[in-house]
Amino acid sequence: xxxxxxxxxxxxxxxxxxxxxxxxxxxxxxxxxxxxxxxxxxxxxxxxxxxxxxxxxxxxxxxxxxxxxxxxxxxxxxxxxxxxxxxxxxxxxxxxxxxxxxxxxxxxxxxxxxxxxxxxxxxxxxxxxxxxxxxxxxxxxxxxxxxxxxxxxxxxxxxxxxxxxxxxxxxxxxxxxxxxxxxxxxxxxxxxxxxxxxxxxxxxxxxxxxxxxxxxxxxxxxxxxxxxxxxxxxxxxxxxxxxxxxxxxxxxxxxxxxxxxxxxxxxxxxxxxxxxxxxxxxxxxxxxxxxxxxxxxxxxxxxxxxxxxxxxxxxxxxxxxxxxxxxxxxxxxxxxx
Numbered sequence: 001x002x003x004x005x006x007x008x009x010x011x012x013x014x015x016x017x018x019x020x021x022x023x024x025x026x027x028x029x030x031x032x033x034x035x036x037x038x039x040x041x042x043x044x045x046x047x048x049x050x051x052x053x054x055x056x057x058x059x060x061x062x063x064x065x066x067x068x069x070x071x072x073x074x075x076x077x078x079x080x081x082x083x084x085x086x087x088x089x090x091x092x093x094x095x096x097x098x099x100x101x102x103x104x105x106x107x108x109x110x111x112x113x114x115x116x117x118x119x120x121x122x123x124x125x126x127x128x129x130x131x132x133x134x135x136x137x138x139x140x141x142x143x144x145x146x147x148x149x150x151x152x153x154x155x156x157x158x159x160x161x162x163x164x165x166x167x168x169x170x171x172x173x174x175x176x177x178x179x180x181x182x183x184x185x186x187x188x189x190x191x192x193x194x195x196x197x198x199x200x201x202x203x204x205x206x207x208x209x210x211x212x213x214x215x216x217x218x219x220x221x222x223x224x225x226x227x228x229x230x231x232x233x234x235x236x237x238x239x240x241x242x243x244x245x246x247x248x249x250x251x252x253x254x255x256x257x258x259x260x261x262x263x264x265x266x267x268x269x270x271x272x273x274x275x276x277x278x279x280x281x282x283x284x285x286x287x288x289x290x291x292x293x294x295x296x297x298x299x300x301x302x303x304x305x306x307x308x309x310x311x312x313x314x315x316x317x318x319x320x321x322x323x324x325x326x327x328x329x330x331x332x333x334x335x336x337x
Contacts, residue, residue, distance in 0.1 A: 022082045029075040029094075034148050034332015036070035038322070043101070068103040070149055070332060072096065074167065090116040096167040112170035121180040128171025131163035131189045132212035132227050133244060137178055138187050139214060139225040140248040143257035143274035146286040146304025147318030148332040154272030156300035157293035157323050160242055160263040161231070163191045163210045174210070183218040185225075193232060208232035212242070222249035240264035253278055259290075267295045282308040286318070298325040312336035 041064040045055030055062050073096065080090035097108035112128035133141050143154040163172055174191030193209045214227030229242035244261035259272040274288035283305060290300040304318025317331040 024078075024080050026078045026080075027075060028078070028337065029073075030334055030336045031071075031073050032148060032332055032334040033069070033071040034316075034330060035067065036149060036151075036332075037067045037327070037329040038151070039066060039326035039328070040324070041066050041326075064101050065103050068101075069099060070330060071099045071105075072149075073108060087117065087119045090118075092116075094165075094167050098168075109168040111165070111167050112173075114165065114171070123178045123180075124175070125177075126175045127173060128165055129163075129174045129176045129189060129191070130165045131174075131191065131210055131229065132176065132187045132214045133229065133242070134162040134164040135176065135178075135187070135189070138185050138216035139227050139244055140223065140246040140257045141244060141259065143246075143248070143259065143272070143288060144255060144276040144286050145274070146288055146302040146320065148316040148330040148334065151318070151328045151330060152290070152300050152302040152320050152322060153288045154257060154259045154274040154290050155261065155270070156272070156288070156290040157297050158261050158263055158270045158290075159266050159293055160240075160261070163189065163212075163231070172210075184215070185217075186213075186215040188213040209239075222247065263293075266293045268292045276306075282310075288320075290323075293323065297323040302328070 042061050043064060045058055045060040045062045047058055049055040049060075049062055050058060075095040076092060077095070078090060078092050080088060082088045092114045094111040095108050096111065097106055100106050114125055114128045116123065116125045118124070133139060136142060141155055142150070145153040163174065165171060172191040174189060176187065176189035178185065178187045189210070189212045191208075191210045209232040210229065212227055212229035214225060216223055216225030224245070224247050226245040227243070230239050231242060232239050241264045242261070244259065246257060246259045248255075248257040250256065254275050254277045256275045257273065260269060261272075262269040270290060270292040272288065272290040275286070277285045279285055286302075286304045286306060288300075288302050291297075298321065300321065300323050302318050302320030304316065304320075307315045309315060313333065313335040315333055317329075319327070319329040322328050
């Protein structure tokens, strides 16, 4: 009986492989851990903080640990197949765990799925998507972030909240479309505030309506990109305009990126720059600066390093200052798999 079960299992497994001849399932991601520091770290109190006795009212300032252990585990699960005509269908879910703000551990969670169909230069994604800016296909919004976790960057002084893929939640159930033709790219995205839809239930974590459209052109190893967007808060009809442009390329041996953005919710435009300089076969120095945004903002900056240990493992660290004028720093290891 045991031999019969083994043979039957092997036969079913072989049949599955044959039936899914064009299908692929891939696993990949990274882990990181280290030490994270932010002077006078704090956040606004939530209803849960009031219930727990951490604050007297929602919106009060809650102090957090200045120094904590930083950790992240991220596993992307990608499945794809291709039709006889060459149209590719794919889907992704993510498993991710991060430490909590109080320095406690956290269990891993699944993300909502993202679906994709692509053919030639056209790619369409629906479900748990990123908006045009966060997707970084046409603008180099994040540039060269110093350090382990990206506590600062050329974008840091902007108050905008971008539609993005949710690594531990259901996501925003939107659509983005990318078309590439040679050195030219154009991309658009839309997410829906489902609290406005028929049959909707109250959901304080819902995403608001958003629309973004952008384009980029690459010339002589430089890429110029720009995005225009309109964002609403969840359950709100108030819309804020968003414009960002980036120029990225190489100067000598350094990779550089320049940014200018204007968010209607900020007092002023944001100007930023970042760079990565090689200082040996395995080490790079990374630096970023960001200025503007709210009137009360200080200039944000960071200086860090990235040292490859081989095998997809690297040591990252940085020190700098955020828009509140507080010192920030981190040091740790990241390994890709």
